[in-house]
Structures are given as C-alpha cells and as structure tokens.
Amino acid sequence: MAEENQSQVTEFVLLGFSQERPFLFLIFLAIYLVTVLGNTAILALIFLDSRLHSPMYFFLSHLSCLDICYSSVTVPKILVNTLHLQTTISxxxxxxxxxxxxxxxxxxxxLLAVMAYDRYAAVCQPLRYTRVMRWDVCMVAAAGCWLWGMLDSAVHTFLASRLSFCGVAQVQHIFCDVPPLLRIACSNTRPSEVALHVASIFVGLSPFLFVVISYLRILVAVLRMPMAVSRHKAFSTCAAHLLVVVLYFGMANLNYNRSSAGYSPEADTLVSVLYCIVIPMLNPIIYSLRNQEVRGALRKVLQ
Known part of the structure; x- marks a missing residue:
C-alpha cells in the first residue's frame, strides 16, 4: 500500500502561501535567527558555567535543543517557499x-511536565531534592522524553503513509502535518483520527494537567513563604512559565484535536505558526534569560 501511495503521489503542493511574499521571508528569517541564536546561547552558557550544572538547567538545555530542532524542521522550507510561486515538497x-x-x-x-516536577521538588521538597533528582534519574527522564515523542510520532507517520491521495495533492498549509493531510486523503482516515485523539489525551492533556497541578502546589508553597520579596519572585517565575505552557498546549490542542467544522486555512496556519515557530523563540527568554543565574553567567562570559 505504501508503495502504491508513493507511485500515485510523488510530491505535495503547499498552498499556505498563495504568492511570493518577501516581507514574510524577512519575518520568518528574523524569528528563526533569534530562535537558533537564543537557544544556542543558552546551551553554551549552561555548558561553560559550572554554576548552571544542575537538574533545572540540564532540562533547560534539552528544551533549547528541542526548540532548535522544532524550528529547523519547518522554517528553512518555509523560507524557500515564501520566495517561490510553486511551493512543493516531495x-x-x-x-x-x-x-x-x-x-x-x-x-x-x-519535557515540560518533567521540568514542572523538577521545580515542584525544589520548592516543595527541598530536603529530598538532591535524592529525588539524581543525575541518573535526570538522564533517564530526558531520554524518556525524547523516546516518548519519537514513538508517538512514528505511529502517526506510519498511519499517514498508508493514506491514498487522488489527483493533485494540494495541502492547505505552510508545512506537512497530519491534520492537513487527512483533509485531502481519499482513503479511510479513521485510524489516524483516532490516533490523534488518543495522543491528545496521553501526549497532550495528561502532561498539561501534571504541569498545572505541579505549579498550583508550588504556588501554595510560595504563599507560605514569610518574605514578600521571595513570594513576588516566585509568583513572577511561575506566572511566566504557566503562560508559555498554556499557550503551547492550547495551540497544540487546537491544531491536533479540532473538528473540521468551521475550518479556516488562515486560522490553521496562524495556530501552527504560534506553537511551532513563535513559542520556540520565546522559550529561552521566558525560561532562561529572565533567570538571575543565567543573566549572571551571561555577564561573566561577556566580561
């Protein structure tokens, strides 16, 4: 069946950009450069400064790697397509x-769920923190996050490879993703749709609820802090983290778990741009550059 699909369809036409748009090229290029340079800077700081060799920054380094990969999967092809009228992908x-x-x-x-648990353990269980978040535990957790994502992706990609497409395969999107392909498939899409709904629960909703519960418990612990300055700092950090988490999980849920009723290609493109391209640019700012220790390491390197 996969061979038959490949003989029928050799390429897809991406219709997210209906005409050449040089100004979009500049916008996406700027976002991509900020994303790559910002996350690379965070990786370099964590590697160079021994004060940042802790579980928290270990997970932040993995988040930076993910954000670089995230953007690099989609943005370079988008940059090429913004300068061409015929936007295809094999x-x-x-x-x-x-x-x-x-x-x-x-x-x-x-990874966001693991990072939330790390912060919960640091704030709510400080005496047990070094034992709970040992280096072997951190490495297994990080490896598990990558493996979990790749296994989930392998299922969706395999099911997508079994789809048949009729005529000219025109995708109303700026890059390849499961929902846009399901809308143009000629064969039964039910297995892929079920897989997306199941994944939205186990891959999306469950980590999101875990993150929210972890930060709620952190906020309860913060309210018990005697010093107002400590409470203000903790509230500021938690609020920023929760903002990114809610935005990321909310946009991902809209993208992968939305009914076709009232579907709009423009809205779909906007949602994808937010969670695939904009949020990876914001993560180093929210999680790292607002952190006093990271700013101190940056000043030390620049001196």
Missing part, C-alpha cells in the same frame, strides 16, 4: 518533516 520529505515535527512536539510536552 512525498518522502513531507513524511520526514511530519515525523520530526510531531516527535519534537511530543517530546516537548513530556
């Missing part, structure tokens, strides 16, 4: 883009 390239995109998405969902 069948194999489409499946590969889909695999790595969803793999990064699933891994980031799991």
């Amino acid at each position: 069948y194999q390239g489409c499946l590969a883009q889909m695999f790595f995109l969803m793999g990064c998405a699933g891994a980031e969902c799991a």
